[in-house]
Amino acid sequence: MNIKRSIVTRVRVAFLAICLFAFAIIYKVGYIQLKDGDRWREIANEKRFHYQPVYATRGNIYSNDDRIMATSLPFYRVAFDPTISPDDVFAKGIDSLAIQLSRFYGDRSPEYYRQKIKNARSAKRKYVRLNSRLINYQDKKMMSRWPIFRAGKNRGGVIFEKLDRRFLPFGSLAKRTIGFINEDRKGAGLEFSFNRHLAGKDGEALFERMAGGNKPINDGTEVKPMPGFDIQTTIDINLQDVAESALRRALTENDAHHGCVILMEVSTGEIKAIANLGKHGEGVYLEDYNYAVGNQGRTEPGSTFKLASMMALLEETDLQLTDTVDTGVGSERIGGAVKTDTHGYGKITLQQVFEKSSNVGVAKLIQQTFENNPQKYVDYLHKFGLHQPLGFQMNGEAIPYIKSPKDRSWSRPSLSTMSIGYELKISPLQTLAFYNAVANNGVKVQPIIVKSIKRADQVLEKFEAKVLNPKICSDETLKQLKLMMEGVVENGTAKNLRSKDYKVAGKTGTARKVINGQYTRKYSTSFVGYFPADRPKYSCIVIIDNPQRGAQYGGDVAAPVFRELADKAYAQDLAIHAPMARRPAGVQPKLPVLHAGSQEELTVLCNKLGISAHPLSPEEDWVRVDTQKHSVALKPVPVKMGQVPDVKDMTLKDALYLLGNHGLKVRAIGLGRVESQSLPPGQPVAKGTIITITLNRNGATRTPASGTPANAIARVH
Template sequence: MDIKKDILWRVYLCFLCIVVLCVFVLGRAIYIQRAEGKFWIGMGDSLHLKYQPILAERGSIYSEDGNMLSTSIPIFDVFVDFAADGLREKQGKRFKDNVDSLSICLANLFADKTSSEYKKLLQQAYKESDRYFILKKKMTFDQYLQLRNFPLVRLGRNKSGFIIESKDKRINPYVLLANRTIGLSRQDVTKNVGLELTYDSLLRGTTGQRLMRYAAGTYMPVEGAELDPVNGKDIVTTLDTYIQDVTENALMNMMVGNNSVHGTAIVMETATGKIKAIANLGKQPDGTYLEDLNYGIGKKTEPGSVFKLATLMSLMEDKYVDLNTIVNCEGGIKSFSGLRIKDSHLGTYETTVKEAFAASSNVAFAKLASQYYGAQPQKFLDHLHKMRLDTLTGVEIIASSGFPLIKKLTSKSWSGTTIPYMAHGYEELVTPLNMLTLYNAVANNGKMMRPYLVNEIRDYGVTIQKFEPQVLDAQICSPQTVAMLKEAMLEVVESVHGTAHAIKDSVYKIAGKTGTAVTALDNKGYNKGAKIYQASFIGYFPAEAPRYTIAVVIQNSRESKLVYGAAVSGAVFKQISDKLYTRYLTSPTFNAAISKDTLVNNAIGLKNDVNTIFSYMRIPMADQATNGTWRNVQLAQNTATLSTTAIPQSNTNIMPSVVGMGLKDAVYVLENKGLKIAFQGKGKVISQDVLAGSNFIKGQKITLFLN
């Protein structure tokens, strides 16, 4: 009996333990389902569901004349899932039936491997069941259109295993054109520059998302669980592609020919402050030039003699001097607190302020500033502040290194030489755009405009925000001072003693100021072997009714043959102004000689071609010329009269006039002189954007206008 009871006790105990365990399991299941159900359901989903971002299409950047400066194009990465069920079913029959034809198509499309090499590559990846085999990266849209119709690929993702991922690639269709100003868009936004950085939030739009569920060995989109992206806005800049092209070519020609280190050229519309062009070039280790830094906006330097405009404006506003005030230049050398200031032209003594400005006398301006502001320097600094030379210009591009630096009285480096040195462009750091804004204010009769680069923002072609010209100061100085400053700047070019007299033009007038600043080479000091020169010219044209204001600043090297402002930057200014004057400020009309007979035709052509044409047409011809290969032709009343025309020899660098020629003859003449030709229109040449009689360099571009 004791044994039976012992056995029963053990059975009951086991049964009780099983019951307790079942109750615990059941209670735990109910607790998990009721209390923790949402948590574990979410955990399960997180292992099988994920959100995939859908990138928005980045907005484009346009020039004011409608050309696309920066845009996004789709590129495609192609992967293959060789473990896809549809590809491996029936022992891989689908793959084996298509691999030969697919390999041939891939070889023809990409031309980087033979068909047999592609076949071997695909078979190896299939054998290894590679789930994410990289077939091709950065495939173009045209290649994508062809690929999706290839054998196997056209069967779809589940049956072929082909996975095509689309990405956007940012391109600049004009490559170098304003590249640093437009900027580059990168995945790391902090590495963007230019307008791409400033307007990144508008350009990039809003990223969407798609819910993906893991099933059958791959992630598939969940239908209906998708948030569409919002595409970025488009930006229309103030840049003009023709002016930008002209500006960059002029700057490049000078820098390459003169072996310069870096340079910038900025063209501003005088009345509005719009930046129509900005070129920035820096020499690379291999000797080429690229837009590696925005020197016009983000590079502050000692400006040199172009700063004398600010000094002269201050002196005139305080009524200390006028254009006829006499100043003694003391032979071109004078010491201030033990430091000597010297003029590039020695031997000048008493002269007027107007002549001193035209000849760019350092001594004259150092003396005047020291005389009137030496004891009251804050008064001079207050003038510079009103001219905004110690303030960012307000242009949209972010350039922290471009903040100007004007010394303050509390500066540790302030000394007895500070005022006389500041007066002629040293001991202060400003950007070319700072100085251009001041010069533009004078050209604009004292009204200082904020320089700006963006006209409007568009969303699907509809303008949603427009930027208007903004006045920074309605009158930076009195009208009397403006008139005198304009006269002084005109003297710089018009006077035979002016530093920029070499760029004087007989057709239109230029006003401005040259500058040649001595710069320490690699911070080695200003000794003779370690100094280089920064050449500047800032001015406007036409002087009587300014349309454009231009700043050109170029840092030369020790190997540069030309170093002075007029010879370097002034020449670039002149090349730009000539083309803009011809394109925008003259009427491209061809005036035929006045004759009683209204049916008079004038042309220029080769003598032999003219003889052949008129002989074939049986038109009487009278050749009044005795020599030469070119003829002026006048056809009236069914009679042709030929006379001599002067075409400069091909071995000279004087630009000929091809007005009146047909395109064939014009191209023949200009290409023989080593010029590159572009043309617009049809018929005879009625205008050319490089003035006849001016000098040119081989390889220079000229645009012909036909009508």
């Protein structure tokens, strides 16, 4: 019994404790509601309404001819305040609205949308997001005409929340150059580098926190955002398309790791095309990194660097292109390290050393000239500006690395090794700027890719290429360097670039790649040069990294891409075409061969060709042409009903028309113009009479092509 009493006592105590706790909760709730209610409601309202940014529309990115490369398009998220519409409007339109929503989004039934909206209305919810999918402006206009929505914002309750999304009209073309910027304000390309101009200034508006999202409150306190400025690039869309297509084809054919192409105007430094493609699977190449500018593209250039070595050599010595150097059998220890060539060239001239890209020849010449003072060679490289970045407009430009005798890594072989493009690193853009300086008569300009900041048609800021070095070397050295580069294409390692329309000057490059600190049998191939060689307009560099299918030389792998892009640039730029030979004095142009036909058509033709035509009888419809020295005379061909017309020398079309209108049935033999007709002109004739006309092309009757009857009867109705 004591145990039972103990249990009952404990239950009673527990029940009493629960009751006291419940009364305490009720008391606290009542206290909060009655005593502190106003204070807490005020706090709730403060938390419920808040200001948040309204993002500005980003500016556009344009090509050099004002075609949009990147723009912001408005999209909308559809929300709804179901409490606003009057009962009659809501009841009349809810079923139709649910059907429209179901058909448009295609994810839920009409009943789902109807019940969702009705439940929200019953619960007096002022904000319901109908679907998370974004719609475009045309969809917004269409939805605005739907039941309930058509009553407008104040009576229909529809809320279109505007969101901008970046759109590239040309798809992936120049995608990496255009770049991106994410929510953390990190990114790449022009979008990131010029974000200060493109972003604009965000506004601010009052929003109400509600279940499902934030509802804008248009109370007049909102600050409107200021849209961003536009930027106009130097990119030529047509050349950019060719550059990417040619590069992708070369990468695919050679199963290469990555590649890049840059095309630049020599005098202005404007980049007309820049393509970067990296491998993302078998035969799949995407713009994943800016190899042309960034650190991943900064590599040992190999043989393309020999131009800098030859420039230093010619500046330091009195050597001429006809002077010779003995390259032996193609392998020789120079400066403590063995240098090799693909062939043993023996004794060759300096011109041939460059044309054949002889490692032994270049290394031997540099070693002999600067062995006692290697710093002087490095000083020349600094003078050429190869040791510092270009100050390019896009973020992420690589910093060149030119080894110095003061470096701890300098060794005895460093001088001869650097001379052929190893133990130093430089980006493709920096290599191109150096070659461009030679093409530009020694003036080294800073490459640019953005030429102006605009708002609509108003130019706010204009950019021009800075002169980085007004004269990188003497005129005599420039002359010799140009001859050497032209020789590479005419007689050397890039013979496949020769063109009958224009001359190319440049240098091939093949550099062994370092992996885990060791030189491997993997290569980076390149070609860099300019065209037309006699009056340079464009410079271009092509890099193909790690080709896998046998070809490993720049002339075989990279040069074809250069050629395809150069052909396109040359074809579309008439200003660089060679002028046509003048016509010898006293030689008069020949008038075109005209025969007979409609006076109106022949007069129009003569006017188009700039030929003086003199109608002898302006009222006549049909004429025969009399070709004179500087003009033509149009002699009338009399045409009378009931008589056979004279159709000699007319085309088949004119002859059929004229004879058919006189009621004749025509049998045509041959091709060309009418040579003879079976019925003589002027002879009276009845309708339905058959007339045979013989046609002749180039003075000889020809049989029509197979499948065409030799004799055909035609009549014009």
